[in-house]
Amino acid sequence: MWRMSKQPRVHTVAAEIVANVLTVDVAVGDTIEADTMVVLLESMKMEIPVLAECAGVVSEIVVHPGDVVHEGDPLVVIAPQS
Secondary structure, three states, rough: OOOOOOOOOOOEEEEEEEEEEEEEEEOOOEOOOOOOEEEEEEOOOOOEEEEOOOEEEEEEEEEOOEEEEOOEEEEEEEOOOO
């Protein structure tokens, strides 16, 4: 018999463009709401805020200021609130 996993799913916020990481605006353990800015990117002299698509708890930060990210690279991991 097939059973669903009881482990909660996490959400990974990913870069949508090649850019430099200017700031990381959350910390591991922060409880955030949907549309919270988690990272500020810079590309072609434009600042690009990256927003969380869902509410939850920041479980991992993958990037640091000064990093270069490419499209699809993970930035922040958000776990559901328990």
